[in-house]
Amino acid sequence: VSADALPSWSDLLALVERLEHGDFEDFVVEMPGLTVRVSRHGFTDTAVAGAAAAGAVPATATPGAEPRLSDSARPEGAEITAPIVGVFYRRPAPDQPPFVAVDDEVSVGATTAIIEVMKMMVPVEAGVAGRIVAVLADDGDLVEFGQPLFIVDTSGAT
């Protein structure tokens, strides 16, 4: 793509002005060789934040306030990770309900799952208090040390 094919800054500013009165939280314009992302509430992405800080993009960027667009499938929050390598189980026994499910509140030290390592059961304790917003492993999964298992929204915790 030659430089001539790229829109000028005034083209971009005109675009932003036209969209500003629309009902958008944020938008992304992709063209060959150029991507412009604009948000009313900012991105956590450092490249965009850096560009915003330099004044290159006329947006009200406040880094860290919103989830990243690319990570929309995985909610933001604190991770509960596997304390040991082994087999992941969400429930104390096959016929019992899971220790925790999405939207459950957990307190620090609460058992969220168990990992079986060589016939020993190791509890997976919550290191933070909050609301479970995602479960990242399935019953019977073989997990590694440090693997993220749950995501906890800690914003409502006192």
Place this chain on the structure above:
Amino acid sequence: VTTVLIANRGEIAVRIVAACRRLGLSPVVAVSTADRDSLGARLADRSICIGPPSPAESYLRADLLVQAALNAGAGALHPGYGFASEQPALADACDENGIAFVGPRAETLRLVGDKVSARLVAQRAGAPVAPGAAVDDEAGATAAGVGVGFPLLVKAVHGGGGRGITLVSDPEELERVLPLAAAEARASFGDGALYLERYYPLARHVEVQVFGDGVGGAVVFGDRDCSVQRRHQKLIEECPAPNLSPATRALLHDSACNLARELRYRGAGTVEFLVDTQSVSDPATIVFLEMNARIQVEHPVTEEAFGIDLVAAQLQLALAQPTGLPDRVHDPAVHVIECRINAEDPFAGFRPTPGRIVRAEFPRGPGVRVETHVYDGYVFPPYYDSLVAKIIVRAYDRAAAIDAMQAALANTVIDGIETTRALHQHVLQKKAFRDGGVPTSWLETAWPPQVAL
């Protein structure tokens, strides 16, 4: 395709990956969080994180290693050297879970892992052991000491790791030392039992490579001289050991082979001996030290001398396949030397030097082999042993091998951290080393150098 769980790290993990590739096996390496980006992890088909950097929470944990093997669906587990490699619990756990342990049986590990039982089985196999005597009471100790001969070592029976050992040079000193040694043994190991063992101040460390079929057959693949040591840490190894009479070499090989057969030893093992340089007899006085029931750091020296792949042979034996080793072994027509490049500063008391290796260049050419896990930009971690690389050269005779090693070291560049390279360059040009057959105490007279390098 059979998957092999590699329960180790560093250069030996890379080495085992290479053996797996040779055999068409699928290597999976167990890693701590410190080794996620290691070369072994990159070269393997997969890595499984088993714990934090501390070996006590990762590489030393038999339960985590076997669990990783189960997670990987592994049919075999190779323990490498060090860490859990000689833990009977690891071999047992593999057996219980239907995983082939690439090493000797657990019972063999128990037998040779204990000083007293190892010595007994060596004696039973007819291997010479150092004269020794248990000390029942202090009154009889002097007579026992005279029977053993001076100088001798007073050892705590239940001691270990080099602790609880006192050197005694005559009967008067023995009488003076005994009550103190017994009290120290009681305080440190909960038992005052003592053992006297003859000490050889000017001995060489010569070891014999054996490979047993597990049912009573064993083959010897020559010997290695590992006498250039610092505090029992081997720095240079060579094959064959120089300046041994045919009778001494035969005694070493036969003793090792008989021990392996006595044990019905399975796989690769090393029998370590002292060779007394003050001995005037032929064969010279040799004494059994210990058996290392694993592949050893210096195994490439033997591989290059004999044209074999010991790690592949270990894996094949564990998987009940032909090992690929020769039935008849000929004396090597070459000489092989290995230098261990460690992340230590030889000019500052061998202080460990972890940190970022900004540039790593290794020698190339005929007869040159390098075993390493480091690369440009690798951050050498502080948690594990200091081995950076093994430089191995092979030439038509010993003098040519030393010259080839000098050239290889001159073409080895490790920038960013201090290493032991300069020590090797210094040692290789010393007359005593070039003459061959230095004792284990020699290096401390040769390093630090008398004149600034």
